[in-house]
Amino acid sequence: MLVLEIEDIKELIQKVAYKDFFSKLISTLEEDYKNWDDFDKSPRVANHVKGGVIELMPISNADMYSFKYVNGHPKNPDQGKFTVMATGQLSLTQTGEPLMFSEMTLLTAFRTAATSAMMAKHMALKDSKVLALIGTGAQSEFQYLAYSFIFDLEEVRFYDTDPKAMIKFEKNMKKFGIKLTPCKNSRDAVNGADLITTCTADKKYQTVLTKDMIKKDVFINALGGDCPGKTEIEKELVESSTVVVEFLPQSKIEGEIQQMPDDFICTEFHEIIKGEKSINVSSHGTVLYDSVGFALEDYSVLRLIYSLAKENNVGKEMNLIPQLDDVKDLFSLL
Numbered sequence: 043m044l045v046l047e048i049e050d051i052k053e054l055i056q057k058v059a060y061k062d063f064f065s066k067l068i069s070t071l072e073e074d075y076k077n078w079d080d081f082d083k084s085p086r087v088a089n090h091v092k093g094g095v096i097e098l099m100p101i102s103n104a105d106m107y108s109f110k111y112v113n114g115h116p117k118n119p120d121q122g123k124f125t126v127m128a129t130g131q132l133s134l135t136q137t138g139e140p141l142m143f144s145e146m147t148l149l150t151a152f153r154t155a156a157t158s159a160m161m162a163k164h165m166a167l168k169d170s171k172v173l174a175l176i177g178t179g180a181q182s183e184f185q186y187l188a189y190s191f192i193f194d195l196e197e198v199r200f201y202d203t204d205p206k207a208m209i210k211f212e213k214n215m216k217k218f219g220i221k222l223t224p225c226k227n228s229r230d231a232v233n234g235a236d237l238i239t240t241c242t243a244d245k246k247y248q249t250v251l252t253k254d255m256i257k258k259d260v261f262i263n264a265l266g267g268d269c270p271g272k273t274e275i276e277k278e279l280v281e282s283s284t285v286v287v288e289f290l291p292q293s294k295i296e297g298e299i300q301q302m303p304d305d306f307i308c309t310e311f312h313e314i315i316k317g318e319k320s321i322n323v324s325s326h327g328t329v330l331y332d333s334v335g336f337a338l339e340d341y342s343v344l345r346l347i348y349s350l351a352k353e354n355n356v357g358k359e360m361n362l363i364p365q366l367d368d369v370k371d372l373f374s375l376l
């Protein structure tokens with residue numbers, strides 16, 4: 043079974059380069075979202091614990107099965123631990139044979155950013171120039187990078203309640219040569235923005251964005267509200283936007299739309315990519331992509347990274363599944 047550590051993911055990204063990696067990942071996501079009907083889907087399994095959540099995210103089609111283990115503990119950084127940590131597995135569906143086990147903390151940041159950019163590619167204004175990022179923690183630079191390969195961005199406006207996270211973001215972003223505007227609050231950050239990503243972490247009903255802050259039609263990608271009792275967008279703004287979700291049964295439990303009545307109308311993204319519906323900022327006004335993170339996106343990044351690892355001879359084959367001539371003689375291993 044192939045095992046990929048963090049060093050292996052770093053080596054692969056260096057070999058492939060950011061731009062090609064994001065472009066391959068966005069194409070893989072688009073392909074899998076187009077094949078939506080072929081997947082066996084379910085809302086993720088969540089164990090809610092004090093101050094956080096631990097989740098398992100399984101999905102399969104006729105070829106492969108994947109699952110991700112992921113947590114969300116917003117207070118973890120106070121103890122020097124990540125808010126979000128993840129590992130994942132890819133297996134063959136027909137036999138159940140595990141193919142690969144991988145780190146997924148980095149892969150989650152890549153797949154989340156690539157999904158944001160893919161959604162924006164299909165729904166935001168094509169000439170979007172200004173990105174607002176609210177929450178400059180672990181996910182933030184990845185978000186910028188993915189958008190930068192889709193849009194001709196000129197400015198990133200950003201805000202975090204933690205000044206140290208803003209300094210870290212600015213330092214990491216310097217090398218990309220984009221105009222960086224630190225802001226004093228969310229209202230200031232979204233001023234003039236064409237694209238807004240909220241990626242804050244706090245296990246409560248937050249109002250990071252309110253309706254009166256939005257002065258023109260924008261594409262909003264709300265990815266920090268991803269668990270019951272954890273939202274970022276004021277109810278009135280959700281209500282007045284055209285809302286697109288990944289998988290409705292999961293988003294109703296975890297997304298911004300948990301604030302809305304059960305019959306609130308929203309669209310699942312696969313309807314858009316399959317050409318059944320057309321939703322975008324120029325025809326519908328403000329579009330809210332109410333992201334919670336769906337297992338299909340982990341499947342896409344795992345299947346892509348598996349093929350890249352094989353192609354580039356990266357990772358270690360580890361003896362995690364017994365290889366025997368007589369498979370009924372498991373006892374012979376001892």
Ligand SMILES: NC(=O)c1ccc[n+]([C@@H]2O[C@H](COP(=O)([O-])OP(=O)(O)OC[C@H]3O[C@@H](n4cnc5c(N)ncnc54)[C@H](O)[C@@H]3O)[C@@H](O)[C@H]2O)c1
Binds near residue numbers: 334
């Ligand atoms: N939807 C998805 O697919 C997906 C994927 C990954 C992470 N997430 C979520 O995205 C969020 C960010 O993840 P991360 O790994 O970057 O976490 P992180 O803890 O590294 O960063 C979060 C940042 O938000 C800031 N913050 C908290 N409240 C704020 C507020 N009101 N205004 C401005 N900033 C605020 C914190 O100071 C922190 O710097 C988390 O809630 C996580 O659960 C969602």
